[in-house]
Amino acid sequence: MATETDTDVDTDTSPDTGTGIRADAARPRAQRPRADALRNRERIVSAAREMFVESGPEVPLDEIARRAGVGNATLYRHFPDRTELVRHVVVSVMSRAADRARAAIAEEADPFDALRRFVHAAADERIGALCPMLADGFDKEHPELLAERERLEGAVDSLMRRARRAGRLRDDVAVGDLLVALSQLTRPLPGSACMNFDQFVHRHLQLFLDGLEAPARSALPGTPATWEGLRRES
Known part of the structure; x- marks a missing residue:
């Protein structure tokens, strides 16, 4: 159990100079x-x-x-309030997922192995929880949210471009296809009685990843899902 405290910031314990003014009073200091x-x-x-x-x-x-x-x-x-907590959770999930993507790029020599590593890591970060949180009344244009979304988009774009240039990723898929599938495959229905859902997540993600590898075994119907298209529909 965490210890409750009366304050969340460090207090100033600088010595008094004898004049009634603390030694560092003239220097502005942000509370930590x-x-x-x-x-x-x-x-x-x-x-x-x-x-x-x-x-x-x-x-x-x-x-x-x-x-x-x-x-x-x-x-x-x-x-x-709830809205602020939800926003911080969304930002946290995006930030951690972006970090996982950057780590995969830096540490995996094979571009498709990097993409595979990110997809499984993003599932562990519960990225599938984002969609139900982006409901009416949620500020999707909050600066902190926009910054993390841009960082995540850039990292995933980089993963997919590298895999495509190496001839490992099929040409008819886009970032939106990856994110939609990842969201659907990692999110159980709220209140679902399927308590063992997690045991299937990585198994089904691997089946999905096998379908992303080039050469493609079949033509996909419709058009690739892009970031821009997803944002217009959200």
Whole structure:
């Protein structure tokens, strides 16, 4: 159980100069979150991500606080309302997925192996939880969200371009195809009784990845899904 604190920032303990003014008072200093406050924040976001996947974004905040091991007051101190918590979860998922993509590019010599590694890693990051959270009333143009989305898009674009240039990825698929399939294959229905869903995720993702490899075994109907097209429909 995390320890509750009355404040989430370090306090100024600079010595008094004898004049009633602290030695560093003339120097502006940004307040830094306390280490335990940062840990609590991370625990809340992690618990929220898990519970949004399991039960949807309307899960009671009290239950999220309970799973995170913090009190309700701590949760509301970090996230005054559900909308702000949802946004931070979305940003966290995007950020972690982008980091996984960049790591795959840097560490895998074979471009398709890098793509495969990212897809499985993104499933572990619960990227499939994003779609149900992007509901009406969610600020999809928030600067923090736009920045992380751009970083994720760039990383996935790079993965797919590299695999395509190497002749390992079929030419008739686009980034949107990958993200739609990844979302659908990694997200159980909210409240589903299928408690063992996770055991099938990586198995089915591997079947999907086999279908992405070149040479293509069949022609795909329709047109490739692009980032722009997905954003217009969202």
